[in-house]
Each structure stands twice: as C-alpha cells, then as structure tokens.
Amino acid sequence: MDVDAATGGAAAGTANVGVVGLAVMGSNLARNLASREGNTVAVFNRTEEKTRALLDEHPEAGFVPASTYEEFAARLSKPRTAIIMVKAGAGTDAVIDELLRVFEPGDIIVDGGNAYFPDTIRREKAVRETGVNFVGAGISGGEEGALTGPSIMPGGSDESWATLGPILKSIAAVAEGEPCVTHVGRDGAGHFVKMVHNGIEYADMQLIAEAYDLIRRGTGRSPAEIAEIFAEWNTGDLESYLIEITAEVLRQADAETGKPLVDVILDQAGAKGTGAWTVQTALSLGVPVSGIAEATFARSLSSHPEQRAAAADLPGPQEPSLATETEGFIEDVRLALFASKIVAYSQGFDEIRAGAAEHAWNIDPGAIAKIWRGGCIIRAQFLNRIADAYAAEPDLPLLMTAPYFTEALSRGQAAWRRVVVAAARAGIPAPAFSSSLSYYDGIRADRLPAALVQGQRDYFGAHTYKRVDKPGTFHRLWSGDRTEVEV
Numbered sequence: 001m002d003v004d005a006a007t008g009g010a011a012a013g014t015a016n017v018g019v020v021g022l023a024v025m026g027s028n029l030a031r032n033l034a035s036r037e038g039n040t041v042a043v044f045n046r047t048e049e050k051t052r053a054l055l056d057e058h059p060e061a062g063f064v065p066a067s068t069y070e071e072f073a074a075r076l077s078k079p080r081t082a083i084i085m086v087k088a089g090a091g092t093d094a095v096i097d098e099l100l101r102v103f104e105p106g107d108i109i110v111d112g113g114n115a116y117f118p119d120t121i122r123r124e125k126a127v128r129e130t131g132v133n134f135v136g137a138g139i140s141g142g143e144e145g146a147l148t149g150p151s152i153m154p155g156g157s158d159e160s161w162a163t164l165g166p167i168l169k170s171i172a173a174v175a176e177g178e179p180c181v182t183h184v185g186r187d188g189a190g191h192f193v194k195m196v197h198n199g200i201e202y203a204d205m206q207l208i209a210e211a212y213d214l215i216r217r218g219t220g221r222s223p224a225e226i227a228e229i230f231a232e233w234n235t236g237d238l239e240s241y242l243i244e245i246t247a248e249v250l251r252q253a254d255a256e257t258g259k260p261l262v263d264v265i266l267d268q269a270g271a272k273g274t275g276a277w278t279v280q281t282a283l284s285l286g287v288p289v290s291g292i293a294e295a296t297f298a299r300s301l302s303s304h305p306e307q308r309a310a311a312a313d314l315p316g317p318q319e320p321s322l323a324t325e326t327e328g329f330i331e332d333v334r335l336a337l338f339a340s341k342i343v344a345y346s347q348g349f350d351e352i353r354a355g356a357a358e359h360a361w362n363i364d365p366g367a368i369a370k371i372w373r374g375g376c377i378i379r380a381q382f383l384n385r386i387a388d389a390y391a392a393e394p395d396l397p398l399l400m401t402a403p404y405f406t407e408a409l410s411r412g413q414a415a416w417r418r419v420v421v422a423a424a425r426a427g428i429p430a431p432a433f434s435s436s437l438s439y440y441d442g443i444r445a446d447r448l449p450a451a452l453v454q455g456q457r458d459y460f461g462a463h464t465y466k467r468v469d470k471p472g473t474f475h476r477l478w479s480g481d482r483t484e485v486e487v
C-alpha cells in the first residue's frame with residue numbers, strides 16, 4: 001500500500017511547500033513548516049517507510065504525502081516550492097534531476113543541505129537554464145533548530161526570495177523580534193556564508209576548549225568547578241550558546257564510572273568538512289583565517305593516536321607548572337578568550353567580504369551578524385556588537401578595528417599575552433589563542449618581515465619587488481653584478 005492510499009489521497013495543489021528527504025533534519029523542518037499558520041506541507045522520501053513513519057508519528061502536522069516525484073509535484077500549488085533535505089553531494093544532484101523531470105519553469109527548488117558553495121553555484125546555473133529557480137540555503141541549528149527555528153542563509157535570485165522569503169521567515173528563529181533569515185545574495189552566497197559560519201564555530205569551540213584546558217591544567221580546578229566559571233562567564237561579554245553548553249558538558253558526570261564525562265570521552269575530535277572548506281576557500285581567496293585554520297588543524301592533530309603515542313616521549317618544559325596566582329589567571333584567560341574570539345569573528349567576516357568581492361555578491365555583513373543571533377550554534381549577544389559596528393561603518397575594512405572591538409582588545413591584550421606566554425612556558429598547547437595573538441600583532445605591525453620574503457623570492461625566482469621610496473617594480477641581478485633593474 002502506498003502512502004497516498006494509506007491517507008486516503010489528497011487533492012492536487014493543496015500544499016504550498018514541500019520537503020524532500022525525511023531523515024532527522026527534513027522531518028523536523030517539515031514539522032516546523034507545518035506548525036506555522038498558513039502552511040500545508042507535502043512530504044516525500046526516497047525510502048517510503050520514512051514518510052509513513054513521519055505521518056504516523058505526527059498526524060497533527062496534516063502532511064500531504066507523496067510516494068513518487070510525480071505525486072509530489074501534483075500535491076504542490078504553483079509556483080511549486082520544494083525544500084531538499086538530503087545527504088549533501090550525489091544525493092542532492094539525484095533529487096534535483098528528479099524534481100526537474102516533474103517541475104515547470106517558475107517553480108523553486110531549495111537545497112537546505114550542507115552543500116559546498118561551488119556546487120551550489122554550478123547547480124544554480126544548470127537549473128536556471130531549465131527556467132526553474134534554484135536556491136541554496138544554509139540552515140544552521142542542528143535538529144533542534146530545524147524543529148523550533150533555525151538560522152537560515154538563502155542564496156538564489158531576487159524572484160525566488162519574493163516567494164520563499166515569507167515561508168522561511170515563518171520558520172526561522174526570532175532574535176530580538178527579527179526573524180533569523182535574510183536574502184544573502186545570488187547563487188552560492190547562502191551556502192558560502194553558512195560555510196564561514198561553521199568555520200567560525202570551529203574557532204569558537206577550539207578557543208573555549210583551550211580556555212578550559214588552561215584553567216584545568218594551570219590551576220587544577222575540576223571540570224565541575226570550571227563549569228561554574230563558564231556559567232559565570234555566560235552572564236557577561238562572552239554570553240553565548242557555546243559557553244552555555246560548555247558549562248553543561250563540564251558539569252555532566254558519567255553514571256558508569258562516576259568520573260566527569262569529559263574525562264571518559266576519547267580526546268579525538270571529528271569533523272564533517274565544513275571547517276576545512278572554510279580554510280581551503282580562504283587560502284584561495286588569500287584571506288588569513290588563522291584562528292579557523294588552527295581550530296581545524298587542532299581537530300586533525302587530536303585524531304592521529306598513532307602519532308600522538310609516538311610523540312608522547314618528546315621532552316616538555318623543565319617546569320611545567322603555570323605557577324601563577326589562580327584568580328588572576330582565570331580572569332586573564334577570560335580576557336584572552338574574548339580577545340581571541342574577536343579575532344576569529346573578524347577573520348570570518350573578512351572571508352565573507354573577500355568572497356562577496358570575488359563572486360560579486362552584495363552581502364550585508366551586519367544583516368549576517370543579525371541572523372546569527374538566534375537559532376544557530378554561534379548565537380551570542382556579541383553578534384549585536386558586530387551588527388552595530390557594520391551599521392556605523394558599512395565598509396569597515398576589518399571588524400576588529402571598530403571602536404567597541406579595539407577597546408576590548410586593548411583591555412584584554414596584556415592578559416592575552418600573559419596567557420600565551422604561560423601556556424608556552426607550561427607546555428600547554430593553545431594554538432588558537434596564540435595564533436590569534438600573532439595575527440593581532442601582525443595586522444597592526446608597522447613593518448613586517450614580508451619585505452625579506454620578497455627579497456628571497458626575487459633572489460631565487462626573479463619574482464620582483466616594489467620599493468617603499470618610489471613607484472615601479474624592480475628586480476636585482478643577483479647572479480650578476482647585483483644592480484637593480486626596473487621591470
């Protein structure tokens with residue numbers, strides 16, 4: 001018996017939106033859509049049992065089921081709008097092909113999965129040629145967010161946004177009265193911004209983990225005691241979902257062993273690839289996202305047990321103790337964490353600026369900060385300060401140069417330096433803290449040793465250099481009489 005027969009059938013064109021892919025994200029998003037006034041939701045999944053299970057478990061949603069793509073298309077009112085929530089990659093391409101078979105020009109296909117933005121650019125171009133609209137929409141917030149209100153980052157055309165905007169606004173998280181969704185820009189802009197969001201998330205998580213490690217190894221506090229420190233921090237500048245859940249994780253005991261849960265979890269961090277995409281993209285754009293890169297590499301480093309075992313006997317410092325006054329050190333770590341976090345976000349927004357320039361996307365960074373205030377993993381009070389900074393100066397060259405952030409960096413920098421020095425002295429790895437500080441010192445430097453690098457490049461490869469005292473491009477005849485020639 002197919003699902004259509006099971007439900008007694010449904011009239012054609014009764015649903016204003018459909019969802020394809022009913023695993024955890026798609027089911028929750030479909031339930032979220034169905035719970036909003038005015039929405040009737042058509043649902044389809046390749047394996048029909050999942051459709052049936054969703055209908056059985058949630059009769060209140062009034063879903064309109066389909067067991068074939070033809071039925072799915074017939075259930076939707078025109079222009080048809082379908083949100084794909086399937087495994088990113090080949091699954092997405094397969095579903096797009098099927099939908100194109102049954103959809104008509106003017107209909108809208110939305111990919112809500114975690115697609116790599118160049119794939120979205122490619123798909124948008126190909127789908128547009130058929131007259132159907134294609135929108136790549138980054139959706140953040142995990143399964144809970146999909147159900148109760150995610151942060152949504154849609155790309156695609158202005159025409160698609162006109163139809164899609166009200167639907168997405170109805171299901172998005174709300175922060176300070178505003179829905180956490182904005183039309184990010186054309187084609188792959190939405191998935192690009194979602195990618196950078198995830199990169200920033202990697203950096204934020206790594207910084208928090210380093211702060212925990214420094215306090216634990218530096219002061220001997222227990223995870224439960226550090227949980228209270230994070231709970232306290234969550235009432236100030238650092239207030240955020242990630243700090244909040246960190247306190248929860250650190251507070252958790254393992255029922256089986258009685259130990260803190262964090263001590264029985266294997267210390268090898270996984271990754272699904274969005275951090276790596278953010279770093280790879282930044283490398284090709286020439287944007288230094290060192291905090292995100294260090295966070296991504298820190299996960300890689302943790303996940304090589306054989307190398308870690310082989311390196312375990314390498315010598316550490318003679319005096320591995322931080323030997324510092326505890327309360328002062330904890331406050332130093334808090335200030336260092338905030339300063340490093342400013343750098344991570346500044347770098348992430350720098351990548352958004354560069355990506356927008358490269359792809360001619362008109363991305364409003366202040367609007368992005370606002371839609372990250374709710375629903376997503378990096379939601380935080382701090383994002384209001386970012387939105388304020390871009391409202392005051394839309395062409396801000398670097399987020400950390402906005403007055404609020406320069407003031408915070410200047411307030412925290414002495415502590416930041418003490419923490420990085422203490423970590424190095426004690427042999428406690430703090431790659432994100434220290435790389436953020438190096439970035440800060442690099443970007444504010446009057447002169448950089450890049451001059452010497454240019455000299456080296458000219459020596460071995462005739463790559464030329466420019467001079468500080470006159471215009472032009474020069475090369476020195478290194479293997480000849482070393483005179484300088486203008487090229």
Ligand SMILES: NC(=O)c1ccc[n+]([C@@H]2O[C@H](COP(=O)([O-])OP(=O)(O)OC[C@H]3O[C@@H](n4cnc5c(N)ncnc54)[C@H](OP(=O)(O)O)[C@@H]3O)[C@@H](O)[C@H]2O)c1
Nearest residue numbers: 021022023024025046047085086087088091094113114142
């Ligand atoms: N999980 C999260 O927290 C999270 C957060 C944000 C975004 N996302 C993204 O949201 C999307 C869905 O995630 P998920 O965890 O719910 O599911 P998933 O495990 O990534 O994918 C399973 C779904 O994809 C369908 N599928 C796979 N290949 C297919 C194909 N060739 N044709 C048709 N359908 C196919 C499956 O159908 P069958 O049932 O027939 O196998 C099933 O409905 C992914 O792109 C994911 O990256 C996930």
